Amino acid sequence: MSPVHDSNAAGSAPPKGDAQVQVRFRTRQSQHAVADTAILVPAKLRRYGLSEIINHLLESEKPIPFNFLIDGKFLQTSLNAYLEANALSTENVLDIEYVQATLPPTEAATFEHDEWISSVEGHPVASLVLTGSYDSQARVWDRSGTCKAVLKGHEGAVKAVAWIPLREATGTKHRFLTGGQDHKIFGWEYTNEAAAATTRIAYECVGHTGSVDALAAHRNGLQFASASYDGSVLIWSTDPTDVEEAEPRKRRKVPGLSSAETGGIALKRAIKRLTGHVGAVSTLTYEQSSDTSAALYTGGWDHSVRIWDVESSTNTATMNCEKVILDMDHSALSKLIVSGHTDNFIRLWDPRADDGLVVKLKFGSHTNWVSSVKWSPTSAYAFASCSYDSTVKVWDIRSTTPLYTLSGGDVAKDEKVFAVDWVGDYIFSGGEDAQLRSFSCNV
CATH class of the missing domain: 3.10.20.90 (Phosphatidylinositol 3-kinase Catalytic Subunit; Chain A, domain 1)
Structure with a gap:
């Protein structure tokens, strides 16, 4: 030829x-x-x-x-x-x-906050985005940039947010979680009716003695996990009726809300406590499976990723690396874990590895701490990361360099980016510039 x-x-x-x-x-x-x-x-x-x-x-x-x-x-x-x-x-x-080849992501919209954004999670079905902020409040947004609800309850920065999957799909009713520096977790119910949106605190989770830095809901919607600066991981039921009796001494009022608005808040206790980490636990994620036996992965300041059998409260495996783990995510498609670290690197782990080499790849491009990572929901190869270097990057694990670098803040002002999420065709990020950014992305 x-x-x-x-x-x-x-x-x-x-x-x-x-x-x-x-x-x-x-x-x-x-x-x-x-x-x-x-x-x-x-x-x-x-x-x-x-x-x-x-x-x-x-x-x-x-x-x-x-x-x-x-x-x-x-x-x-x-x-x-x-x-x-x-x-x-x-x-x-x-x-x-x-x-x-795919086109570079394009910035779709920005959402103005009053303070730094600490956490971001897009709804997997509805066109809603949940954010946590250092102003002690969480917010629900639609993708047009309209703030649908301001959630007042915490007495410190809201460090973590998570949607709870509903077992029965509904277009107007949603449940979610917020965790904060005040050691508290709130379970919320949000109804987005045509006339008006309503929000209420269904319960308060008590048990942590340090800042609640990460939350993850199981895909079956029946339980969730929390990670804290106190070194513990707690497992909770999502059932809003699984609370202590509504005795006055077991209820507390929320600053900024009257008792008429809240009716007091019922308390929820953890059903399991997972101990093993030495020092703060900064991140966790469930194995992306609806199976009730799905593993839980946790990471922290002791440089370890731990795999847990939640049913038996057993630490089944521990994988170590050289640096603090700030965030991680598990892919339903590739079955791999991606993690961000304080040495500016991203690591790729295979929790199924039996050859002793669990860190399969390291990705270097960020010039400061990698604060958050998130897999693409539609690709076994693509993930997003954000960093204290003011950038958001889109990667393909078949390349050691990023596909795209996006602005997550003003580089000249060293504006840190704290959170990134990838839902459908959108990547969301937030940080020190108090702007929730959304990028249209078809990688």
């Missing part, structure tokens, strides 16, 4: 003496498939030139950008440089996978 060259001009040829290499293209995107035949191409080609070849073979009217993978990793150099780096010659046939 005649060689295909890095040009759309008919009859063009590489300069004399240019090395060529045989490649075989393949893709999992059937709409872009080409013949599975080895062809000769100039070894000097990079991503742009290879894209031109695929477009030529597809006879595309409008050029489509592609990314290219060899041995499961994105090609970030020329083919020649890849051959040299891997001690290969031009006699080798390279199997190259290609995928359509």
Whole structure:
């Protein structure tokens, strides 16, 4: 077969003496498939030139950008440089996978807060976003930027928020959690009726003696977990009726709300306490499975990720690294864990590993602490991160460099970004600039 060259001009040829290499293209995107035949191409080609070849073979009217993978990793150099780096010659046939490149995320909207934003979680179904702030309040937003509810109850910064999945889908009723520096967790009920939105505190969870820094609800909606600066992990029922009797001495009033508005707040006690971490527990996430036996993963200042069998309250495995773990997330698609750290790195873990090497990859690009990480809900490869370096980054685990870097704050002012979430086609972030940012993203 005649060689295909890095040009759309008919009859063009590489300069004399240019090395060529045989490649075989393949893709999992059937709409872009080409013949599975080895062809000769100039070894000097990079991503742009290879894209031109695929477009030529597809006879595309409008050029489509592609990314290219060899041995499961994105090609970030020329083919020649890849051959040299891997001690290969031009006699080798390279199997190259290609995928359509995605457009960079675009900023969709900003939501103004009065104070720093500490935590963000988008609703998985409804077009709502929940935020926690250092002004001791949480807020419910719609995606147009309208604040639907301001939640007053905490006496310190709201450090963690989480939606509780409902077992029966409903368009107007929602439940969620907030945790704060006041050691408290509140369970809330929110009704978004056409006439007016109503919010009430269903219960207060007591048991932590330090700041509540992370919350995670099980996908079955029956339980949730909390992590605290006090070094403990507590497991709670989400049942709003599973509370202590409404005796006056067991109820307390909330600053800013009258007793008529709250009616007092019933107390909830933890059903399990998981102990094992040495020092603060900063993050936790459930295995993304609706199975009641789904594992719980926790991470903290003792540099460990721990795996828990919640039913038996057993720490079944401990995975260690060199630095403090600030945040982590588990992927339902890849079954991997991604974590952010105080050494500015992101680590990729495989909790199923039996070879002793649980940290599979390290990603370096942030220039300050990596405060939050979140997997894409639709891709086994993509995740987002944010950092104290004022940026939000979008990654693909097949590349050691980020796909995109987004503004999460003013770099000149060193505005830290504390939280990131990825729901559907949107990435949300918040931090020191008191702006909840949303980015439209189709990675």
